[in-house]
Amino acid sequence: MPLVIFDLDGTLLQTTGVDDACFIEAMDAALGIRGFETDWSRYAHATDTGLTHEIVRRHHGRAALEQEVRAVHDAFIALLSRQAAERPDRFARVPGVEPMLARVRAMRGAGWGFGLATGAWRASALTKLRAAGLALDDFAGAYADDDPSRRRIILTAAARAMNLEPPAADGPAESAVLDAARRRWGGVVYVGDGVWDAQTSRGLGIGFVGVRTRGDFDRLRSAGATALVRGYEDLPALLSLIDSQAERPTWA
Numbered sequence: 001m002p003l004v005i006f007d008l009d010g011t012l013l014q015t016t017g018v019d020d021a022c023f024i025e026a027m028d029a030a031l032g033i034r035g036f037e038t039d040w041s042r043y044a045h046a047t048d049t050g051l052t053h054e055i056v057r058r059h060h061g062r063a064a065l066e067q068e069v070r071a072v073h074d075a076f077i078a079l080l081s082r083q084a085a086e087r088p089d090r091f092a093r094v095p096g097v098e099p100m101l102a103r104v105r106a107m108r109g110a111g112w113g114f115g116l117a118t119g120a121w122r123a124s125a126l127t128k129l130r131a132a133g134l135a136l137d138d139f140a141g142a143y144a145d146d147d148p149s150r151r152r153i154i155l156t157a158a159a160r161a162m163n164l165e166p167p168a169a170d171g172p173a174e175s176a177v178l179d180a181a182r183r184r185w186g187g188v189v190y191v192g193d194g195v196w197d198a199q200t201s202r203g204l205g206i207g208f209v210g211v212r213t214r215g216d217f218d219r220l221r222s223a224g225a226t227a228l229v230r231g232y233e234d235l236p237a238l239l240s241l242i243d244s245q246a247e248r249p250t251w252a
């Protein structure tokens with residue numbers, strides 16, 4: 001009976017391409033910054049807030065100002081919204097995601113819990129979900145607005161799934177959230193597609209299921225992930241994998 005927390009881009013929606021393109025354009029439009037590293041695994045935090053802060057620091061040699069982060073945020077949302085109106089085909093759902101979500105929702109009766117923990121800003125996530133026609137209003141959500149760190153975003157989603165306040169940063173309250181989740185559900189599993197998803201799950205000591213629809217698992221394997229699937233077609237196998245990762249997270 002796990003608490004299952006999903007990533008968004010690349011995991012539930014095929015929006016990584018449009019998301020990256022709009023973010024890169026937003027940095028230029030809002031701050032005139034271009035030509036920066038776009039391999040997000042090379043940043044401390046692969047989240048909208050974390051990337052913005054680090055790109056400004058690398059470019060200007062100082063901390064990002066609050067108004068600069070807001071300017072990037074607003075430009076990014078405007079660009080995403082325009083793309084959603086003009087190119088809805090760029091906001092597709094991962095194949096099989098709707099029946100998968102219907103099946104896992106049905107598992108609530110068996111005591112499963114659910115959450116969404118994404119490195120996207122909340123307005124960005126909602127824009128993409130609306131464009132894809134996917135509703136996750138019943139999932140406890142946490143976003144890059146909550147914290148630059150994916151670790152903290154996952155912990156915040158877990159806390160909200162239990163109607164608790166997010167834990168204080170880098171303190172014993174972080175462990176208390178996971179302990180409470182394990183007592184309630186038996187285990188916590190993050191479902192994601194990025195190497196940062198695997199690294200964060202491993203650092204937290206929670207289960208991880210990697211979803212790569214093209215079967216390109218090398219980077220996830222290099223991060224120690226062992227529970228890997230190409231998609232959501234084989235639902236009994238997926239649910240069994242999630243259950244096993246909740247009971248005993250496995251890492252190479």
